[in-house]
Amino acid sequence: MAHFSANVHEDIKKVLITEEQIRKRVEELGAQISEDYAGKELVVIFVLKGASIFFADLIRSIVVPIRIDSIAAASYGNTTKSSGTVRIEKDIETPIEGKHVLLVEDIIDTGLTLSYLKAYFERQKPASLRVITLLDKPVARKVQLVPDYNGFTVGNEFVVGYGLDYAQRFRNLPYIAIPKDYVWNDEEKE
């Protein structure tokens, strides 16, 4: 049996980015995107599941017309280490040829997932393709990749909340945080 508290907030050691900080930054990013794509239509594609909460907040700060879609790509199991392999588990339904595309990611770690997805979308010949990430972990990068828009830069530690999980947990936290130490051992206890 995994150890977890009845209240998910009790399993948190430290809050790194507060709800208020996220809200402000998401509004800034939405305003910037609205300015950059003024007069254009945008296809906003988010990467399941981690980017879902960021995406939901972000699009409500964008004022240019958009269409939405999602893609699911797996490169991680229930661990904190990248497996290095990327697999598309759910594809987009929108034809993106000739469209302006914005890809929404939760966090760029090694960069392997996103560089794979970027190449995958480039082959479909969009008019433009940009990447936005809520969090960037540049020190963990294995391939060169710089996001076009970045919410916050974090260090080389595993973070959860606001859509990001550890072993599928903690996505419902409204802030970005580090769990208590016993959480990392849960897999072994299960």
Ligand code: IMP
């Ligand atoms: P990358 O391919 O190594 O860049 O990994 C990207 C994916 O790994 C992200 O979309 C997340 O799902 C997951 N990931 C990487 N670092 C973290 C983290 O600190 N917390 C939660 N998920 C993470």
